Amino acid sequence: DIVMTQSPDSLAVSLGERATVNCKSSQNVLYSSDNKNYLAWYQQKPGQPPKLIIYWASTRESGVPDRFIGSGSGTDFTLTVSSLQAEDVAVYYCHQYYDAPHTFGQGTKLEIK
């Protein structure tokens, strides 16, 4: 199985500042035939189900603010929140869908400093 490792486990950032979450996969998730990275990001707030925010590593889901930016390729990926807002407090998960069984990172808890 592909192992997804996120860093850090938790992160405290001041309002308006940048937050960066990293995700590393144990195997390449870039599919050569379509040149797409099979990597998504989800946001989970307390008591709620996860919400898709980024797919194909860098495509924002409809309705997601443009302060959420996904980047990276191959085995190393980053989710950046360019200017942290109070409503962004949540746990963020990366997810590889390159190979079954799909796997998630352990999560990164993002808080306000």
Next chain:
Amino acid sequence: EVQLLESGGGLVQPGGSLRLSCAASGFTFSSRAMTWVRQAPGTGLEWVAGIGGSGGWTKYADSVRGRFTISRENSKNTLYLQMNSLRGEDSAIYYCARGVTADTIWYLDVWGRGTLVTVSS
């Protein structure tokens, strides 16, 4: 409005069985692959099983293969997860989630609110 509504969770003894259901509405159910994802209390997400839009293929996590069976009834817009030989480590919130095509799950664009399964004597 697209919705997924899970049901069937509850308290079950170790070794017991439970069947979860997920009622879908607001989209053409057969046109989407579907998955079950679980989350033990206070922990992260674990992909459990997936099924194609026609039910023609299924995939499982190693931790549940041989004990859990995913299925669907497209005429009823319903996804199922039959769970047998349950263990304490199966205790979790079980989410139903929608894939993006009939043939592939890829990323999960709609999630239900989940149903809680507790395995304990």
